[in-house]
Amino acid sequence: MAILNILHYPDERLHNVATPVEQVDDKLRQLIDDMAETMYAAPGIGLAATQVDVHKRLVVIDVSEDKTGLTTFINPRIVEADGKTTYEEGCLSVPGIYEEVERAEHVVVEALDRDGKPFRLEADGLLAICIQHEIDHLDGKVFVEKLSKLKLNRILTRLKKNQRKTL
Numbered sequence: 001m002a003i004l005n006i007l008h009y010p011d012e013r014l015h016n017v018a019t020p021v022e023q024v025d026d027k028l029r030q031l032i033d034d035m036a037e038t039m040y041a042a043p044g045i046g047l048a049a050t051q052v053d054v055h056k057r058l059v060v061i062d063v064s065e066d067k068t069g070l071t072t073f074i075n076p077r078i079v080e081a082d083g084k085t086t087y088e089e090g091c092l093s094v095p096g097i098y099e100e101v102e103r104a105e106h107v108v109v110e111a112l113d114r115d116g117k118p119f120r121l122e123a124d125g126l127l128a129i130c131i132q133h134e135i136d137h138l139d140g141k142v143f144v145e146k147l148s149k150l151k152l153n154r155i156l157t158r159l160k161k162n163q164r165k166t167l
């Protein structure tokens with residue numbers, strides 16, 4: 001397994017729209033394992049392939065406290081969404097930034113698992129929020145772009161400053 005490099009906003013590659021996975025094979029499972037390791041090491045609760053510069057529709061999520069809830073979503077699709085909730089979100093691609101974002105409270109998602117088997121999952125709470133956040137990544141969207149222009153500009157200034165410090 002390997003820790004992968006995570007792209008940081010405003011890297012333009014985070015705006016790529018990922019294409020569907022056509023074959024679930026050992027090579028893809030290797031990527032899934034590397035993504036899970038990268039997510040746990042960060043640490044984070046979700047990671048989309050887009051964030052490691054692989055533009056395929058693949059997401060790993062684990063919202064459990066003890067790393068026992070790893071779920072792989074290949075070609076995920078939200079087929080139902082209702083209700084409204086807000087949560088202070090963060091993102092491994094936008095380090096140190098946490099902002100309130102509004103999303104659907106409850107979603108039903110269909111995807112393939114790591115063996116290529118279709119499954120359907122009903123989610124609410126943090127899992128529902130995380131699924132929507134990660135699928136946004138696959139569509140080239142980063143959560144801070146849901147905020148007002150003013151807030152986004154402030155965040156960009158802060159990110160630039162932080163970057164300068166770590167050089």
Ligand code: NI
Nearest residue numbers: 090091092093
């Ligand atoms: Ni993210």
